[in-house]
Amino acid sequence: xxxxxxxxxxxxxxxxxxxxxxxxxxxxxxxxxxxxxxxxxxxxxxxxxxxxxxxxxxxxxxxxxxxxxxxxxxxxxxxxxxxxxxxxxxxxxxxxxxxxxxxxxxxxxxxxxxxxxxxxxxxxxxxxxxxxxxxxxxxxxxxxxxxxxxxxxxxxxxxxxxxxxxxxxxxxxxxxxxxxxxxxxxxxxxxxxxxxxxxxxxxxxxxxxxxxxxxxxxxxxxxxxxxxxxxxxxxx
Amino acid sequence: xxxxxxxxxxxxxxxxxxxxxxxxxxxxxxxxxxxxxxxxxxxxxxxxxxxxxxxxxxxxxxxxxxxxxxxxxxxxxxxxxxxxxxxxxxxxxxxxxxxxxxxxxxxxxxxxxxxxxxxxxxxxxxxxxxxxxxxxxxxxxxxxxxxxxxxxxxxxxxxxxxxxxxxxxxxxxxxxxxxxxxxxxxxxxxxxxxxxxxxxxxxxxxxxxxxxxxxx
Numbered sequence: 001x002x003x004x005x006x007x008x009x010x011x012x013x014x015x016x017x018x019x020x021x022x023x024x025x026x027x028x029x030x031x032x033x034x035x036x037x038x039x040x041x042x043x044x045x046x047x048x049x050x051x052x053x054x055x056x057x058x059x060x061x062x063x064x065x066x067x068x069x070x071x072x073x074x075x076x077x078x079x080x081x082x083x084x085x086x087x088x089x090x091x092x093x094x095x096x097x098x099x100x101x102x103x104x105x106x107x108x109x110x111x112x113x114x115x116x117x118x119x120x121x122x123x124x125x126x127x128x129x130x131x132x133x134x135x136x137x138x139x140x141x142x143x144x145x146x147x148x149x150x151x152x153x154x155x156x157x158x159x160x161x162x163x164x165x166x167x168x169x170x171x172x173x174x175x176x177x178x179x180x181x182x183x184x185x186x187x188x189x190x191x192x193x194x195x196x197x198x199x200x201x202x203x204x205x206x207x208x209x210x211x212x213x214x215x216x217x218x219x220x221x222x223x224x225x226x227x228x229x230x231x232x233x234x235x236x
Numbered sequence: 237x238x239x240x241x242x243x244x245x246x247x248x249x250x251x252x253x254x255x256x257x258x259x260x261x262x263x264x265x266x267x268x269x270x271x272x273x274x275x276x277x278x279x280x281x282x283x284x285x286x287x288x289x290x291x292x293x294x295x296x297x298x299x300x301x302x303x304x305x306x307x308x309x310x311x312x313x314x315x316x317x318x319x320x321x322x323x324x325x326x327x328x329x330x331x332x333x334x335x336x337x338x339x340x341x342x343x344x345x346x347x348x349x350x351x352x353x354x355x356x357x358x359x360x361x362x363x364x365x366x367x368x369x370x371x372x373x374x375x376x377x378x379x380x381x382x383x384x385x386x387x388x389x390x391x392x393x394x395x396x397x398x399x400x401x402x403x404x405x406x407x408x409x410x411x412x413x414x415x416x417x418x419x420x421x422x423x424x425x426x427x428x429x430x431x432x433x434x435x436x437x438x439x440x441x442x443x444x445x446x447x448x449x450x451x452x
Contacts, residue, residue, distance in 0.1 A: 023298060023299045023300055024295075024298045024299045024437075025298045025299075029298075031298070032301070034254075034300075034301075034304070035298065035300045035301070038300055073391075105343075109346050112307055112310055112311075113307070114303040114304075114306055114307050114346075114347075114350045115254075115300045115303040115304050115307065117346075118299065118300070118303055118343065118346075118347060119300060121343045160391075161389035161390070161391050161392070162389065162390055162391070163390065164390075164391070165391070166391045167338050167389055167391050167392065187340075187365070189337060189338045189339075189340075189365045190338065191338065191339070191340040191365065192340075195340050195341075218390060220424070221390070221393065221420070221421075221422055221424070221425040221428075222390050222420045222422070223419060223420050223421060223422050224390070224419050224420045
């Protein structure tokens with residue numbers, strides 16, 4: 001099963017408070033008028049420039065082993081290699097906000113419009129994050145509908161470049177998924193173009209398969225504790 | 237003399253307010269009035285940015301405010317630069333910046349660049365997906381003494397170590413210093429790979445560069 005996902009612009013519209021948080025402004029702080037004006041301006045640009053599109057393609061566990069291994073550069077032990085073999089369903093996934101938004105951010109920095117460029121970047125990051133949650137939900141609904149069994153299940157996305165899964169695995173992921181169809185390509189360093197894109201594997205299965213302790217060798221060097229937040233969310 | 241000081245104070249104040257047009261205009265006026273380039277830079281622009289930095293540190297103002305001030309600083313510097321070059325005032329220091337090979341996330345690096353320029357440093361921005369050799373080549377070609385590296389992907393962090401190792405291999409330790417940063421990067425990682433500094437945000441990166449260069 002291979003399908004192009006529809007993402008409505010309204011659904012992926014960034015959350016204002018999250019954007020402000022990305023700019024270092026905590027929820028209890030009232031932003032100044034000029035910051036609000038900047039956010040409004042960036043939001044308007046975002047709504048005009050964003051062109052969200054996503055694609056997913058189901059894959060078997062055995063096929064995914066090959067994709068996961070990529071070019072053999074993964075860490076010796078990773079959480080993902082303990083998660084996906086226990087999955088019930090897997091799908092490769094890619095999403096992008098389109099080329100216009102990335103170019104707009106680049107242009108703003110080149111024109112020395114730093115505050116607006118940084119605000120637009122934060123909007124795009126927040127939006128991409130929302131798109132991931134929507135994709136997880138859509139995939140969960142898709143699998144649930146065909147299996148009629150969603151109790152204690154969850155679908156989560158894991159991406160190359162994180163948690164010991166080497167970025168070079170993108171090559172095989174792209175060879176299998178072919179997201180070029182929706183305008184997402186890979187450069188020679190295995191990075192996605194447009195920049196504001198997300199890729200990875202959607203894993204559907206029992207909640208507990210996603211739970212792990214972040215004491216892998218590479219975890220000690222990592223400041224990004226989003227894995228813990230995700231695990232806590234599942235446990236709730 | 238008092239009039240001159242007032243003008244420089246005004247430059248500092250408008251810079252703190254992020255009013256680029258006023259800063260540009262007043263720098264021009266200060267030059268016309270015979271202020272030295274160094275005075276305008278140190279007592280006007282840098283003085284203003286230092287206050288902005290302090291206010292950011294104690295959460296009185298936020299990233300967008302700092303970037304508005306940095307934009308005003310850059311506008312002022314554009315007017316001042318020809319005079320600085322003409323009078324032979326050396327730059328405060330040169331920093332080569334880049335997002336490491338295999339990583340395209342450059343917003344953090346861009347912000348560091350803006351803040352460094354705002355603090356009066358010369359920035360050689362290599363962009364993103366920068367191979368280790370490229371960092372060294374740029375530092376050597378441009379006589380930069382600091383290399384700043386950013387990474388957002390945990391799997392690209394080892395490229396930072398490759399740059400530090402390359403510096404040692406070429407016997408440039410001490411001559412070229414390194415600062416690393418990015419969401420997954422830690423102080424411990426910086427110590428482990430032998431980087432000279434770790435910076436947790438763009439404002440802190442400016443402090444780190446100042447410390448490494450021994451400037452205020």
